[in-house]
Amino acid sequence: MSEAKSTTNHEQIERWVEERGGHPARVKGTAGKDGSGVLVIDYPGYSGTQTLEAISWDEFFQGFEENKLAFLYQDETKAGDESRFSKLINRDSAKEKGWAAGS
Numbered sequence: 001m002s003e004a005k006s007t008t009n010h011e012q013i014e015r016w017v018e019e020r021g022g023h024p025a026r027v028k029g030t031a032g033k034d035g036s037g038v039l040v041i042d043y044p045g046y047s048g049t050q051t052l053e054a055i056s057w058d059e060f061f062q063g064f065e066e067n068k069l070a071f072l073y074q075d076e077t078k079a080g081d082e083s084r085f086s087k088l089i090n091r092d093s094a095k096e097k098g099w100a101a102g103s
Contacts, residue, residue, distance in 0.1 A: 006070045008091065010061050013071045017041050020084050024060035025052040036063020043084050064088070 007013060017023070022043040028051055030037030039060060042052050064071075070093075074085040 004072055004074050004085075006072045006089070008064075008070050010057075010064075014057055016071075016073060017086070020082065022084070022086075024055050024057055026055055026060075026063075027051060028053050036060075036066060039063050039067075039069070039088055041086055041088075068092075 020043060022041045025040050025042040026036065027038040027040065036059065040052065042054070063069075068091045069088045070091045072087045072089050074083040077083045077085075
């Protein structure tokens with residue numbers, strides 16, 4: 001696995017995800033009046049059509065900022081293939097692990 005990186009830059013996240021065919025989503029039934037719910041990135045072939053609902057990038061990034069998240073990702077696999085590895089993590093965790101979330 002190549003080196004993991006993190007970012008909080010909305011344009012960079014959107015571009016990276018869309019280049020891999022992904023889109024923003026949340027776990028169905030987790031959104032409340034004052035919360036965005038459990039945010040995820042849904043990729044082709046991994047679709048949780050029964051458990052996930054697509055949301056807009058605006059809604060995704062609103063929850064991303066409210067929850068002070070960072071986007072952890074990997075550009076390539078160890079073999080050099082394009083990677084889809086990504087994970088939403090707490091920004092403080094990113095700093096602690098040395099994955100300083102750039103903007």
